[in-house]
Amino acid sequence: MPKLTVDDRTADVPDGQRLVLAIEAQGVNIGHRCGGFARCTTCRVEFLDGEPDTMTDAEYAVLKTRDLLSQYRLSCQIVCDHDMSVRPGMTRESAGWDDTGPTPEPTVTPEAAWYPKEELERRGSA
Ligand code: FES
Numbered sequence: 001m002p003k004l005t006v007d008d009r010t011a012d013v014p015d016g017q018r019l020v021l022a023i024e025a026q027g028v029n030i031g032h033r034c035g036g037f038a039r040c041t042t043c044r045v046e047f048l049d050g051e052p053d054t055m056t057d058a059e060y061a062v063l064k065t066r067d068l069l070s071q072y073r074l075s076c077q078i079v080c081d082h083d084m085s086v087r088p089g090m091t092r093e094s095a096g097w098d099d100t101g102p103t104p105e106p107t108v109t110p111e112a113a114w115y116p117k118e119e120l121e122r123r124g125s126a
Contacts, residue, residue, distance in 0.1 A: 005049070005085035019045070019075040019084070020104055029092035029100050036076035036104025038062050042090045042103075044072035052086035054114035064124065076104055076114065 001012040004019075006026050013022040020043045031042030040060035049075065052083045063069045072089055092100050092116035 002080045003083045004080055007087060010069045012079045015081060018082055018104060019078040019086070019107070020107060022080050022089060023075055023086070024100075028088055029058060029076065029093070030088045031090040031095060031097065031100050032074070032076055032104050033097070033101035035102035035109075037109050038074055040101070041066055041068060041074060042074070042095070042101065043075040044068065044089035045075045045086040046071070046089060047073060048087060050054045050065055050082055050087040050111075052078055052082075052114075054116055055120065056108065056114055058110055059119065060115075060117070060120040060124070077108060079108065 001015060003010055004013045004026070006028050007022050009024060009026055011026055020032050033042040034040035035045070038056065039062060040059050056077045059074045063072065063074065099112055120125060
């Protein structure tokens with residue numbers, strides 16, 4: 001089982017669990033205002049350790065558009081398949097929301113395939 005550390009709290013998480021849901025399961029009110037569809041970026045996290053070297057098309061596109069590439073990753077577009085340590089970028093408390101957003105589905109949406117970041121950059125500039 002992979003270990004997930006969120007703000008210095010570490011727990012075992014089910015292999016393959018969507019990162020945004022694993023963070024929430026640790027009692028952190030991370031944002032997911034678009035319901036986990038790579039549109040809002042409120043599920044953003046800063047990686048302290050274990051950043052995946054692949055990303056979905058959808059994650060790459062929205063991070064690039066908002067000029068957030070290399071700063072944040074989207075926890076709705078990542079699954080826990082190895083140990084990770086993250087710091088959530090936006091929570092209900094920090095953003096002052098009434099709620100964190102619609103519950104994301106258990107699997108990554110939109111339907112996902114992961115690519116090396118370099119490949120996405122090459123395609124983006126082609
Ligand atoms: S981008 Fe909206 S929940 Fe991830």
